[in-house]
Each structure stands twice: as structure tokens, then as C-alpha cells.
Amino acid sequence: MIISTAVVALSLFIVYHSIYRTLCIGPLQKVPGPKLYAITKWRLALDDYNGVRTRSIHSLHQKYGTAVRISPNEVSFSSLSALRTIYGAGSGFERTDFYRMFDVYGRQNLFTFAGVKQHADRKKLLAHAYSKSAILSPNAIAKPLIEKNVNSYLELLEHEKGVTEEIFQSLHWFSLDSITGFLYGNQHGGTHALKGDSRDRELLNDVIDPSRRLLSWYAVHLKNYTKWLYTRTGLMEKIVINLGLLPMKKPATYTGIRAHALKSWNSFEASVARSPPIRDMSIMEKLWRHSTSRKGPLLDGLDIASEAADHFLAGIDTTSDTLMFTIWALSRPENRIYQEKLIQEVNNIPEMDCNADGNPTTEAADKLPYLDAIIKEALRLYAPLPASEPRLSPVDTKIDGYLIPAGTVVSMSPYTLHRNPEVFPEPLRFNPERWLGGNGDCAEMKKWFWAFSSGGRMCIGLHLAMAEMTTLLAAIYRKYTTSGYDRQKRVSPGITSRFEAFYDESLPKYEVSEYAFFA
Template identity: 60%
Template sequence: MALLSILLAAAALAAIHYCFIQPLYLSPLGRIPGPKLYALTKWRLAWEDWCGRRTRTIHRLHEQYGPVVRIGPHEVHFNSLTALRTIYGPGSGFGRTDFYRMFDVYGEQNLFTFHSSQDHGERKKLLANAYSKSNVIRGPVAEMVSAKIQEYLRLIEEKGGGADEIFTSLHYYSLDSITNFLYGPGTGGTEAMKGNEMHRALLGDILDPARRRLSWFAVHCPAFTKWLYSRIGLLGRVVAPFLPMRKPATYSGIRAHALKAMQDCKADAKSGAARGNSIIARLFKAVSSGMADLSDLEIASEVADHFLAGIDTTSDTLMFLIWALSLPQNHQFQQRLVDEALAIPPSSLDAHGSPTVEAADKLPFLDAVIKETLRLYAPLPASEPRQSSTDTTIDGYEIPAGTVVAMEPYSLHRNAEVFPEPLKFDPERWLGEPGRVAEMKKWWWAFSSGGRMCIGMHLAMAEMTLVPAIYRKYKTSIALESRGVPPGITSRFEVFADETFERVEEHTCKIQFLPHRKGRLPPSE
């Protein structure tokens, strides 16, 4: 009995040492400020994930504890330029964590999910030229974007002056743009804006709110989630009520479409009838010429990942931009953009009278509006985790190998010392004193940075040409039924919107388009 008591006491002491003393006082991370409960267990932050407030919680922790905060037993969050350069800058030794493996497609890794910079760099070489600014702002890609802009303008015209629900219609625009860029027309390029119901249905699983719950399980309980979704037959029917998201789960339709597109493109490549210079055609050419050694599924995974990445990000940004300009208190910014769009010379317009992509790229106030939209309403505002295989010192703190480190655009973009009145939409801040603008650009992190910077950045900016095309023809205002309620978007586990409003209407944004020849903007409320 005495021996049992000694063993129990020893076990209790060992548990106290391992669970409390070691993480709080003996770990090198013990010096880093932050709530003690977060330092003791990863499940404290996982609860914030479940409640859909992780990003805002981390921001509040930075406000309370400073630019370095311990948010888990082996996780540290930063909010400084020195950390930004160290973790994400060129030549950084920090790779992506296993978190990103949830974005593998067909069981294959891709540009987004590679851990090592070497694997990422080798794959990026095959794609960088296709996504370069010089390739995007003129030539076939720019012509494709211009064609999609005309299709969107026709959607507005079909409303005949009525309110348009632009969250959905802008998703059609971004869907058609990215698929035609990646696959080309006829082999995966969609026609959602032309009314193709099968293509429009691809957005269904993106819009399902249950995707946030599935993301939580995939991140925090990956093995269990994989087991749940791999059950079939009787056991599959038993576990069905417990699935975080009913089958087919998130992106199933999109991935099926992408796989079929790969097979069609492969057939074209074999027959010598490969269409155009799409991304997937480039990859098949690279394989056939010996420049790359990629399986069919690796090609399918790569392109499907770009497909998924290119829908929400662009459409959500466009939606928030139009919504913000349509607020009564921002009508002076809208008018300035209208004036800039109308001043574009005829030589810089396409055959339909809309600005060319190259012309839109040179509009200073449009650039300011886009930057401010991405600052305040970044479509991916949450943490971007990284991990190093060697010990590092960041902002004066020792970071052991294997520690997860991260930063988030949300907090960088709300530094009041850099962005006065950070919650205020003010595009003119980007046209101010050059020194201050230069400092803001250092903190602006909408597309990440370093070697992992968003490869689709220039394509996304090209798609923003839709904005001056709209404002050359229309003025916009918030539809009566949507006034006082901002639109919300889903990002991982959370819903994001303009936080100066109390209510949010997820996935809905109704805008009134008023042709310039008719009426005036409603008076400020």
C-alpha cells in the first residue's frame, strides 16, 4: 500500500512537472508574455477557433501583451516588422507547417502545401512566368479578363436598375476568370455568368456555413476527421449524423470538376490539340519536354489548388470594395473613382469602351482604393503558421526548433501608429506624405511576402479592372434592405465583416447600380 502511494505521488509530481512547471518555467518560451492557460494547452486557442474568434482574440492579446505573445505550449505569435522579415522574408529558413496539408488535393501536395522552400521553388519555376505581371496585363490573359468584365456588366444590365446581390454574382465572375485562365475554354473554363447552372452549382459547398466546422475538425482532429469521412456501408450510415459537414464535403464539386478538366486537357495534350497557353497546358508541355517530372494527379492537384485559391479571395475583395464605396459616408471616394475612370482616354479603352487591364493598372486612386480594401477587409486575414528546424532568435526571444510561429494580416493592418483610425475606410491615406506611405507599405501584408508571396497577385489585380469598368457606367449605393448590415465572408473558422457594425449578413450584399445618365446618389444618412 505504501509502495502504491509512493508511485501515485511520483506520477502526480511527474504530471505537475510536465504539464505545469516545464511549459511555464523551464521552457525557453516561458519568458514570452501571454495568458498562462494558453501556454499550458493548445485547446484554449482551439476553443477560440470553435467560437469563430481566433484572429480577433490574437489581436486583442497583442494589444494587451505587445508584439510577441505565446498562444500555445509550442506556438508564438508576432506583430512586428523584424519578425515579418525573419519569418517570411527572402531566404527565410521557416517552412510551412502541417496545417497546410489540409489543402492537399487528390492526396498530392502542391505549391501551397509544400513545407520546404526547395520543393516550393522548383514548382514555382514552372508557373512564375505565366503569373508574371507582364504576361497578365496585356495579351491573351488581359483579353480574357476584359471578356469576363463584359459578361459581368451584362449581368448588371439584366437587372434593369434593380438591386443586385453581388456576393453571388462576383463569385461567378471570379470563378469564370480563374477557370478560363487555368484550363482554357472548353476544357474546364466555366460559364457561370452566362447562366450555366452546373457551373454555378460549383459554389454550393463553398457557401455552406458548415465548412467552418469541418475546417476546425480537420485542423484539430485530423486523424479522427479522416476516419469519419472514410467510413462506408453500415458504419458510414452510423457516423453520418456526427459528420462536421455532410457529404459531399467542402470543395467536392470543385475538385471533381478540376479532375475532369485535367483529364480533358491531358487528352488534348496527347492528341496535339492542347488549347492555348493555359496553366495546365503549360504543365503538360513541361512534362512532355522533360522540364518537369509530374504525375497526372500532381498536375491536377496543382491546378485545382489555384482554382480554389482564386475564387473567394478576388470576389470577396471586390464585394467589400464596392460595398465600402457605396456607403453614404464614402461617396466622396466613389465620386473620385468615377472621375478617374471617366478620365481614361479613348486610346486606353477596349472595343466595348471599358478600361484595358493595362490602363487600370496605372490608375492611382484605384490602386489606393484596392490597397485600403485589402488592408481593412483582407480576404485571408488569419495567421500564417511557419516552423523552423533550427533554433532562432526573434525580437529578442529564443525560439526553439519546431516551435510554430505566425503572424496575421489582421493585426498588422490595424496598427494605429502606422494606420491612424485603423477601422476607418480611407483610401486617401495611401496618397499622403511619401514617407508615411512608405511605412504603411511595410506593414501592408495582403499577399504575404518573400518566396511564398501569393503567386496569383497580378491576376487578382488584373481582375480588379472590373471596378473602373463599373464606375465608368454606374454609381452605386447600398440597397434599402441591406442598409446598416454589412456583408460577411467565411475564412477558415471565422466570419469577417466591417467590425464597426453590430450585425452581419453572411454571404449577402445587395447593391443598387445607378447609370450615370439617371439620377443621383442618395443623400448621406
């Protein structure tokens, strides 16, 4: 009894001492926020598990202000000054270990490099290929590829049964064919989902599977346990499966995509061994040319395959989800006026700025101000990656007056930045005309617009994604109007991003819905 009492007393003392140190000692104790979040990381992990992390943090900012302590070692910010300090060019903040879950084939890539120099060295190899001038150039790979896929998408609407009743999957086929063609070229991994290739369409199964949200939670919060679960073989594997312990059944998320990406590299490598390519077109070819030039950091085959595979994943549902939400928003009866103005704008495109198929060119679509405003507003409300972007400072730093010790995780989210009512009046209302000076300070709004991140880590695929979206939407609304079915009233589509499902929170419920085109 004496020993048991002593153990209990010692345990209580350790817990008390830990809580005391967390709440009462050190610089972070000055950062406001709920005490339970400050005591244990598992309170925020519970929000992750319930799929409400981003909305919970947003609510905490509304209650406590622009700086909130959301775990013992993480602070969330929501001010413009913090945005510049943490994510501005040359800030020195690095990516956390969270991003290592996106390593491919055991190799790091542009997205997962923590160090500023590693990231910058890799980005130099790719920046020109993703520049706006290269994306819009008729002599590069992106422009003809996007215009071909836009034409294929409109043909799909005309000829494939069911596509006009449900656009979620077909928009994924469009972004899939666009990103694979850009990365791999037509011969070594470019897909043809829009043309009906069933194997290419099946690549999306592990991307759109809702259970990947739960797997992401396990991979982040129970990393070693998750690795153990998925590496079991034989009898133990059968036991794990029969007990229902796997958060997502095998093959798990991204298995198909990564297998396709590695196959694409192997095909390219075998081809260049026989006959080197003549033109420097696809991303994979550009990286291969660098690896053979002996200039800069050396990349081997798995480095190239990992880099391309990461871009492959990043370029699918980000673009297609934004397109889906844009079309859905324009199809709502209360937003009909915006659709009508867009139709008027695209119908005014001269024939000389259209291709032989009658669809606007990528350059013409890029110059449409009303369409640009519509996409900006869709990205503001329905950013495809709306959750926190964690960073780590290797040195003590002051942010908004708070001393943040080295090694502390700091983060911000597009979701919260885009819902600041002082910058975006009526923040939950879809109103593209705010970007044209109709409601708010455009210059100030652009400072807060963060759908593609900022600084050195800004999304490298920004111009490719915008070219895909503007060209497709200009073509669709030049030929069609869109509206939803009666059964879809008061229902929002939903997307899975990281641990959460996101939807239009102004509506009482959500589900992935179907939307129709009407000629």
C-alpha cells in the same frame, strides 16, 4: 483505496510536472502571454471553434506586446522585424503540417510544400505565367479573358433579374470564370457561370457553404477522427450521418471543385493524345509542356491536376470577397466622397484606352492611382485571408530578442499588422486617401501591407487578382454608382475564412448582405 489514491497522486504529479516544464523551463517561458494558452493547445483551439482566433490573438498583442505565446509550441509576432525574419526571402522558415489539408488527389502542390527547395522548384515553372507582364500582355491568356468576363458581368447586371440586388454570388461567378479560363482554357474546364450555366454556378455551393468553417476546425484539430468519419461506408456511414456527427454533410468542402478540376485534366490529357496543342496558353498546358520536356522535376498527370486544382480554389473567393467589400465600402454614405472621386477618375479614361464594348482595358485600369488606393485600403481592412500564417524553423532562431527553439511554430497575421495605429492612423476607418499621402507615411504603410504575404511564399496570383479587380471596378464605376438599401444600414457583410467569419468590426453585427446598383 490505496491504489486509487496512488493513481490520482501520480496523475496530479504528471500534470504538475507538465505545467511546470511548460511555464518555467525552456526559452518560451520568457515569451509573455496568458498562462492557460501556454499550458494547452486546446485554449487556442477553443478560440478557433468559436470563430474568434484572429481577433483573440489581436487582443493579446494589444495587451502583451509584439510577441505573445498562444500555445505550448506557438508564438505569434506583430513587428516589422519579425516579419522580415520569418517571411523574408531566404529566411529558411518552412510551412507547417497545417497546409497539408490542402493537398489534392494525395499530391502536394505549390501551396502545401513545406521545404523551401520543393516550393522554389515548382514556382519556377509558374512564375512567368503569373508575372505582371504576362497578365497584361495581349498575346497571353489573362488580359482578353478578364476583359471578356468584365463585359459579361456588365451584361449580367443589365439582363439577369436579381443580380443588382445581390452581388455576392455574381462576383463569385466572375472570379470563377476568370480563374478557370486562366488555368484550363475554354475547351478543357473553363466555366461559363456569367452566361448562366447552372452546373458551373453549382460548383460554388461547397465554397460558400458556412459549414466549411466547422469542417476546417475538425480537419485541423481532430484530423484522424475527421478522416475516420468521412471514410465510413455502409451501415456505419448511416449511423454517423443519423447521429449528426459530420461537421459538414457529404459531399464535403471542395468536392465539386476538385471533381471538376480532375475532369478538366482528363479532358486535356485525352485531347493532347490525339493532337498536341499549338499555343502555350493555359496553366495546365504550360505544366504539361514542362512534364514532356524532361527538364527539371518530373510532374505526372496527378501532379499537374493537383497544382491546377489548388490554384482553382485559391482564385475564387479571395478575389470575389475583396470586390464585394470594396463595393460595399464605397456604397456606404460616409464614403460617398471616395466613390465620386473614383467615378471622376474612370470617366477620364480616354476612349482609345477602352475596348469596343466601351469598358476600360486591363492596362488602363492598372494605371489608375485612386482605384489602386481604394483596393489597397479594402485589402487592408478586409483581407480575404486575414488569419495567422504559421511557419516552422528547422534551427534555433532569435526573433525580436526571444530564442525560438527549432520546431516551434511562429506566426503573424495581416489582420493585426493592418491595424497598427502607429502606422495606420484611425485603423478601423476606411480611408483610401491614406495611400496617396493624405493620412500617414505611405512608404511605411507599404512595409506593413501584407494582404498577399511576402518573400518567396508571396501569393503567386497577386497580379492576376489585381487585374481582375481593377478592370471590373473601373468598368462598373464608369457606368454606375452604387449604394445600399436602408435595411442594410449598420450591417456589415461577412466572409468565411478558415475557421472564422470576418466582417467590419466597427459595426455592431454582421451578416451576408445584399447591395444594389443604381444607374
